[in-house]
Amino acid sequence: MLTLLKAGRVYDPVQGIDGEVRDIWFRDGRIVAEPGSGTVADETVDVSGSIVMAGGIDLHSHVGGGKVNIARTLLPPALRAEVEERLRGPVPTAWETGYEYARMGYTACFEPALLPVNARLAHQEMADIPMMDKGGYAMLGNDDYLLGLLAAGTDQARVNDYVAWMLRATRCLAIKVVNPGGISAFKFNQRRMDVDESHPHYGVTPRQILVALSRAVHELGVPKPLHVHASNLGVPGNMNTTLETMAAVEGLPVHITHIQFHSYGTEGDRGFSSGAAPIAEFVNANSNVSVDVGQVMFGQTCTISADTMMQYLGHPYGSPKRWLCADLECEAGCGVVPFKYRDQSFVNALQWSVGLELFLGVNDPWRIVLTTDHPNGASFTSYPHLIRLLMDRSFRNERLDTLHPEARAASHLASMNREYSLYEIAIVTRAGPARLLGLEDRGNLAPGAAADIAVYTPREDWELTFRDATLMFKDGRLVVRDGQVVDLTWGSTHWRQTDYDAGIERLLDDHFQRHYSMNVANYPVRDEDIEGDGRGRLVAHACRRQN
Amino acid sequence: MSSLQNVPCPFCGLGCDDLMLHARGAAFTVVSGACPRSLAGFARAFDKPDARVRGQPASTASALAEAVTVLGGARQPIFTGLATDVAGVRSVLALARQCDGMLDHLHGAGGLQGVLALQSSGGMTTTLAEVRNRADLVILVGSSGEDVAPRFRERVLSHPRHEHAGTSPRRVFVLGPQGLPADADSDPAVEWRHLACTAADLPYAVGALRCLVDGRSLDPRAGENLPMDGLGALAARIPEASYGAIVWGGELIPGGHGDLLLEAIQTLLQDLNAESRWGGLAIGGGEGGATMEEACTWNTGYAGRIRFRSGEAIYEPRLLDAARMLERGEADCMVWVGGLEGDHSPPAPDVPSIVLAPPDVPLGREPEVYLPVGIPGIDHSGTGVRCDHVVSLPLRQLRKDGPPPASQMLDRINEGLGGRGVSAC
Ligand code: SF4
Ligand SMILES: [Zn+2]
Secondary structure, eight states: OEEEEEEEEEEEGGGTEEEEEEEEEEETTEEEOOOOTTOOOSEEEEOTTSEEEEOEEESSBOOSSHHHHHHHHHSOHHHHHHHSSOSSOSSOOHHHHHHHHHHTTEEEEEEEEEOGGGHHHHHHHHHTSOSOEEEEEEEOSSSHHHHHHHHTTOOHHHHHHHHHHHHHHHTOSEEEEESTTHHHHHHTTOOOOOTTOOOTTTOOOHHHHHHHHHHHHHHHTOSSOEEEEOSSTTOTTTHHHHHHHHHHTTTSOEEEOSGGGGOEEOOTTTTOEEOHHHHHHHHHHOTTEEEEOOOOOSEEEEEEESOHHHHHHHGGGOSSSOEEEEEETTTEEEEEEEEEEOTTSHHHHHHHHHHHHHHHHOOOGGGEEOOOTBTTSSOGGGHHHHHHHHHOHHHHHHHHHTSOHHHHHHOOGGGOOOOOOHHHHHIIIIIHHHHHHTOTTSSOOSTTSBOOEEEEOOOSSHHHHHHSOSEEEETTEEEEETTEEOSOOOOEEEEEEOOOOTHHHHHHHHHHHHHOSSOGGGOSOOHHHHHTTSSOEEEEEEOOOOO | OOEEEEEOOOSSTTOOOOEEEEEETTEEEEEESOOHHHHHHHTOOOOOOOEEETTEEEOHHHHHHHHHHHHHTOSSEEEEEOOOOHHHHHHHHHHHHHTTOEEEETTHHHHHHHHHHHHHHEEEEOOHHHHHHHOSEEEEESOOSTTTSTTHIIIIISSOOOGGGOSSOEEEEEESSOOOOTTGGGOSSEEEEEEOOOGGGHHHHHHHHHHHHHTOOOOGGGGTTSOHHHHHHHHHHGGGOSEEEEEEOSOSSTTSOHHHHHHHHHHHHHHHTTTSEEEEEEOOOTTTHHHHHHHHHHHHSSSSOEEEETTEEEEOTTTOOHHHHHHTTOOSEEEEEOSSOTTOOOOOOSSOEEEEEOTTSOOSSOOSEEEEOOOBTTTBOEEEEOTTSSOEEEEOOOSSSSOOOHHHHHHHHHHHTTOOSSOOO
């Protein structure tokens, strides 16, 4: 069926289209070029006056894996209702996740902390998220195997083989490292870890891990830069750690995630200050670095992280008081701590400001992505509110005026005049993340791209505008009308494929025999594990090898 | 004789995946990696089974049609058993939602004790490979390990630790009525010690241990029935451990408030971590218990014991008890979803019942509808979740022509009721 979306105001930064009135044609789930005159569409939808963008893409959202279920268990819907009026969020079910993203015009979300040994189950959980495309980033860098390789001074080629094998075994799209070496060090009862501190057993430093993994990702030609959750999350003064981390990769592409949580100084009476300015300055000066923000919003949420070292440290601040940390299968860990951000808390209010200062301080929108690190900073359902904060300076300043007075005084926000344009919003919510992920046929509306399309009707303010998509098409199918889901579809699971020397399997077999509680033969995710129930399909993307 | 390597075993929560099987007709002999449970499980074979309606052989289609009629006429159906794989859980959730049903896994309240404890206090947990590679001190509470997971000792306790964790024998304390393994004295890898107490005294024993660890004094009368010497020796070992683990089975105190005991254990673990590293590990979760908890939680927000009302899941962890509700007539239809029920058989209630189970599962009374289903991991492939909830097993289809997966039958009943066959939870 040939569909014509007629005369919308199109924002497609990939093609440089900035609000021009255009027609968008699509057929069989793909955008097509405007057919010659005389061709009549089977269906024409008049969207004049509306905003048309590609479907939104969340490149960092905790939507799958055992830790999300632990969060649901600690804050089940009935208990969530105790702490906030809305039943939904902060940790929605798989089902709710798809519905809530779809109504906002989002069509893809990516789980950034997939524990490799948990991959099969995480993918099956994500397979139950309707409407969305999805994918995972495999977590490495705290696993005994890689730490052992680095301790032995093994050459980079072997590391690359291991990373390539893991991408395939876990059906993942990218590689992530969380508190490099620190999660493992915590198992040896070490409580903090700086970038040049040695692991208590393996002797390797976070810097070495960052270099090895970012090189592997680069040399294998995985488009998505290494996804880095830096050391010292949440600690006053951690901006220095973050600056060291960004510099550690020696110019290779690197993505620092939820950088808000890593941009704190130690100035002022309370020893806690915004480090957003120097961090933004570094990002602006180094084109190999991209970031997402992890914006904090006020209210009840639940923090979920693989970073057991820092989650354990932070548990006394949790609310309500039930939390869990876990050591996981000699690969990593997880820590789940319910948390309530309060606008009358100095620290929380300043965290809110730091996130926005970063959004406004990083000049190149292609290298900063809109996230709340769902649900760590806030639920993804707060994105429309966040978009308004970015686009509407007077709204932002009004909000700032209601915060803890000392936080207001310590914030640099009042002096920042920048307002995001619709074009920039289209970059930080779709075009930018698609480019970082290397998904050429998503995040844009050029002929050949997937017909993942969101249509918004301008309303009194930007929050209302982006709250409910007027129309949303997933792979060409209309699934949302006026913010209501009207049809059900299952998206695709994207993963990144590359070759490796088969010798790595022999080495892994030996390692598994000695240290794992399962066989290497049973470790890889099977296609049927994801596609078996008829929910969505796997899409393999090739790597772009450097050699 | 054809042999199958590295076969995952679906018969308990330990999730061993190193079995070697020989085919013997339609059944299998476990020739390596065996335990009594897996030997019995893989030896099961059935004739080509028929569906039945009120005891009479029936075609699958007519049995399904009858199931639709029975379920369609029920106002308060309860789904139990729930001993299935991920696909089966998805399907039963969708069906229960479609007909405003209730769900209770065959482990009932016992199976949910861990979840209830987490919902009060949270905890500190660990997994099989962490215990195997790191733990130099293990406290087994209310279980010898083997009674819950036959190969726990072989696969975890007796296995050498990682080179970084030393070579001294692992110290294992068994607290509870369970005896030590027969050859415990001659085990070079493990230094066993039994701290005997009754199951009912476990909460007091854990409380006493907590006092000893905290250096608080204990009223001597409180310790009268407890192995105080042994608990003292254990408390002295705790600060020396480089990595400690507390391990328990499924249901800690039968019929009792096991969740409160688990909460005491979890808060002890949380506090021990202020100084050194500890984790807790449940080794239950068999009969599809862990699988049900995981898939039910991501689909509904709750691990089990829910009822659906107009599509919303309502959580009633202490009230929603299948056995009691069937007894009291608070449910007017029972659907048993099996495959992995092992030794458990369906209740024989007075209300109409629909049983989906392998052909050799004994039935207390003939149900209105019986639909044969296969064993996940033998008759069809699927995913099973291990006791630690982290690792899942790629269950394989090992033979053809067996009964179909429970999920297929459930989806077809759902279609008959006008449902969509997706877990729209
Ligand atoms: S211990 Fe459990 S999983 Fe392992 S072989 Fe025996 S029954 Fe199967
Ligand atoms: Zn995150």
